[in-house]
Amino acid sequence: xxxxxxxxxxxxxxxxxxxxxxxxxxxxxxxxxxxxxxxxxxxxxxxxxxxxxxxxxxxxxxxxxxxxxxxxxxxxxxxxxxxxxxxxxxxxxxxxxxxxxxxxxxxxxxxxxxxxxxxxxxxxxxxxxxxxxxxxxxxxxxxxxxxxxxxxxxxxxxxxxxxxxxxxxxxxxxxxxxxxxxxxxxxxxxxxxxxxxxxxxxxxxxxxxxxxxxxxxxxxxxxxxxxxxxxxxxxxxxxxxxxxxxxxxxxxxxxxxxxxxxxxxxxxxxxxx
Amino acid sequence: xxxxxxxxxxxxxxxxxxxxxxxxxxxxxxxxxxxxxxxxxxxxxxxxxxxxxxxxxxxxxxxxxxxxxxxxxxxxxxxxxxxxxxxxxxxxxxxxxxxxxxxxxxxxxxxxxxxxxxxxxxxxxxxxxxxxxxxxxxxxxxxxxxxxxxxxxxxxxxxxxxxxxxxxxxxxxxxxxxxxxxxxxxxxxxxxxxxxxxxxxxxxxxxxxxxxxxxxxxxxxxxxxxxxxxxxxxxxxxxxxxxxxxxxxxxxxxxxxxxxxxxxxxxxxxxxx
Amino acid sequence: xxxxxxxxxxxxxxxxxxxxxxxxxxxxxxxxxxxxxxxxxxxxxxxxxxxxxxxxxxxxxxxxxxxxxxxxxxxxxxxxxxxxxxxxxxxxxxxxxxxxxxxxxxxxxxxxxxxxxxxxxxxxxxxxxxxxxxxxxxxxxxxxxxxxxxxxxxxxxxxxxxxxxxxxxxxxxxxxxxxxxxxxxxxxxxxxxxxxxxxxxxxxxxxxxxxxxxxxxxxxxxxxxxxxxxxxxxxxxxxxxxxxxxxxxxxxxxxxxxxxxxxxxxxxxxxxx
Numbered sequence: 113x114x115x116x117x118x119x120x121x122x123x124x125x126x127x128x129x130x131x132x133x134x135x136x137x138x139x140x141x142x143x144x145x146x147x148x149x150x151x152x153x154x155x156x157x158x159x160x161x162x163x164x165x166x167x168x169x170x171x172x173x174x175x176x177x178x179x180x181x182x183x184x185x186x187x188x189x190x191x192x193x194x195x196x197x198x199x200x201x202x203x204x205x206x207x208x209x210x211x212x213x214x215x216x217x218x219x220x221x222x223x224x225x226x227x228x229x230x231x232x233x234x235x236x237x238x239x240x241x242x243x244x245x246x247x248x249x250x251x252x253x254x255x256x257x258x259x260x261x262x263x264x265x266x267x268x269x270x271x272x273x274x275x276x277x278x279x280x281x282x283x284x285x286x287x288x289x290x291x292x293x294x295x296x297x298x299x300x301x302x303x304x305x306x307x308x309x310x311x312x313x314x315x316x317x318x319x320x321x322x323x324x325x326x327x328x329x330x331x332x333x334x335x336x337x338x339x340x341x342x343x344x345x346x347x348x349x350x351x352x353x354x355x356x357x358x359x360x361x362x363x364x365x366x367x368x369x370x371x372x373x374x375x376x377x378x379x380x381x382x383x384x385x
Numbered sequence: 386x387x388x389x390x391x392x393x394x395x396x397x398x399x400x401x402x403x404x405x406x407x408x409x410x411x412x413x414x415x416x417x418x419x420x421x422x423x424x425x426x427x428x429x430x431x432x433x434x435x436x437x438x439x440x441x442x443x444x445x446x447x448x449x450x451x452x453x454x455x456x457x458x459x460x461x462x463x464x465x466x467x468x469x470x471x472x473x474x475x476x477x478x479x480x481x482x483x484x485x486x487x488x489x490x491x492x493x494x495x496x497x498x499x500x501x502x503x504x505x506x507x508x509x510x511x512x513x514x515x516x517x518x519x520x521x522x523x524x525x526x527x528x529x530x531x532x533x534x535x536x537x538x539x540x541x542x543x544x545x546x547x548x549x550x551x552x553x554x555x556x557x558x559x560x561x562x563x564x565x566x567x568x569x570x571x572x573x574x575x576x577x578x579x580x581x582x583x584x585x586x587x588x589x590x591x592x593x594x595x596x597x598x599x600x601x602x603x604x605x606x607x608x609x610x611x612x613x614x615x616x617x618x619x620x621x622x623x624x625x626x627x628x629x630x631x632x633x634x635x636x637x638x639x640x641x642x643x644x645x646x647x648x649x650x651x652x653x654x655x656x657x658x
Numbered sequence: 659x660x661x662x663x664x665x666x667x668x669x670x671x672x673x674x675x676x677x678x679x680x681x682x683x684x685x686x687x688x689x690x691x692x693x694x695x696x697x698x699x700x701x702x703x704x705x706x707x708x709x710x711x712x713x714x715x716x717x718x719x720x721x722x723x724x725x726x727x728x729x730x731x732x733x734x735x736x737x738x739x740x741x742x743x744x745x746x747x748x749x750x751x752x753x754x755x756x757x758x759x760x761x762x763x764x765x766x767x768x769x770x771x772x773x774x775x776x777x778x779x780x781x782x783x784x785x786x787x788x789x790x791x792x793x794x795x796x797x798x799x800x801x802x803x804x805x806x807x808x809x810x811x812x813x814x815x816x817x818x819x820x821x822x823x824x825x826x827x828x829x830x831x832x833x834x835x836x837x838x839x840x841x842x843x844x845x846x847x848x849x850x851x852x853x854x855x856x857x858x859x860x861x862x863x864x865x866x867x868x869x870x871x872x873x874x875x876x877x878x879x880x881x882x883x884x885x886x887x888x889x890x891x892x893x894x895x896x897x898x899x900x901x902x903x904x905x906x907x908x909x910x911x912x913x914x915x916x917x918x919x920x921x922x923x924x925x926x927x928x929x930x931x
Contacts, residue, residue, distance in 0.1 A: 148732075169911065612795045
């Protein structure tokens, strides 16, 4: 099976899509510099921001963000990801293809949750040239990764970027302890609304549909796992399976992080009554 | 008259436009998930962010935002609006067409100020399918509204989405009390610059061009209604008709909300001298 | 040589690009109003946000932002720039072409660092019409500059916008004092990561590659000018030539502005050891 001809799945006549995920924020011109480089080389491309508000250097938040977003994009999409605290050091620039989507960025584990762990191919990025003719030591997003995306968006082969590699860095996302009557996990992400997202997936809770469960977070006990926010009253705490298939703790109409004083790392326990 | 053939007004060869207005913020992947769903189904579409910074659940701010923005967009534009505190409950997903523009979102009044109150058609969204094959209870933006936009952007009929309905929810935007010599209104919105925008429209102030008026806000009396900021000195308070046709209170070169300590709900009175 | 036929350099079949740089923030509909006006008149255009987070009225920050971003964009790009504290007053709306890129905005010096000072042409914008038929006194971005961009994106001539002018406003960006053994400059910009960017360029430091230098900022002495962040330990202060070719002060993995208490205006001295 060849992954090479990546443009096929994109509908005929459509522009290819490049998404952006960074910790650059929206104040500086850095994102726009990368976009300018890409549009200079691949003017028909469609540019989509996933987010530029990853906390600086937070690879886990980046991986969780990509896990959610990537599943919504069509085959052939190129994801440019620059959360890169090690820029300029010996960490490697890579391009990875998995499930017909491509990831371009530093080899630091950012794609751990978005790729199929047992079915991907990875390549070093060795053969691209910054349009300025000169690679800065502090902005590989503009000078290495964006040109690599141009190469790919124009239909170039992954294997032309550089040597294929077997091993890429993966981050260790702690898994919950799962038994029949109890699941012990933790809060791993807090979203814009203050909803507390855990590392417990729907499938970890055996017999969720039939059983009766309680959820403990901090000193609070929450009875039942609900389906949607409006099942409880304004201001009430609620546990539910969120839109990513993970257990979430929320406070209806309020910011659960602030109301409950809970943040990433806090333990969450689900027990059968 | 048929509203059905909505693609006609879009210039030949141009992509159709979908705008986004949400309270999702820019940190999480939620907006990008909706965009991925749309691009997967309607790859030629042009995606424009109106804002994702509506205060969580604030339907009035959303309605005021749309009122301004929508008037600048061409016929055939589809506006996806997800400020949806009641997601998952019995509130209805709807699509509304008015003045050749289409609004897709929850039936909670978000379009009150953007549609022509006496000339619109509204439809339930009943017949779309989430690409994942499964509708979450907490993210209808991705699983119902985005797929509905795909249907419409591909030229699908509004009536194919679901049953036509007569009544949609409207929010009650308080109107000013208008007499010949006085208009009593209030601040309804504060923008990024701290300018205080009121519910008093230019037309509410009779003889604005000829008369002499004073504006009272908090304990301040402002003499005259001006045309532009630089008519007063740096740091001076000014009343003027803003770019939306509403009376605004500003402090030149400063943040009026902070300087004056005024916020939405504060009364504003315009009197003839 | 004629600058008129500006569409030539854009690759055949590609949409022309309009970038946006403003101090409007992302909360209000102002940016989306400008985009709607542009898409109504020039639907095939590609819209790219450089930033909307220029501090209100800060022309220098705007000029520095454009200096970086513009160099990455292809010939024929149109840059719409609205940092416009003098809106509605007698300041002039202008369009400037330099190095085959076009700048549209108020004549307040915003393009000082992005244009070639000895090779540009500038025109008043006198002949465009707001789509609403009426020009507001407070939002020329929507009512004058966006329509001017439409004219240009459709292949219209610069000279049709208005009279050619000789003089445009330039801002005075303080230059460092350069001698063989010492360069005295200052911090002029702090980015999202807290990195302190100075007005000292790589070329100002004679024999940078061979010499030994120390950098003084506040009460700190930094030994050496490095190539990338990971040359020092986490938490260490570092001086390096950043991706814009300017001397930057950073604290590895931390926010240098906060750690060092340094902000724009603080002096930075580079001395040969």
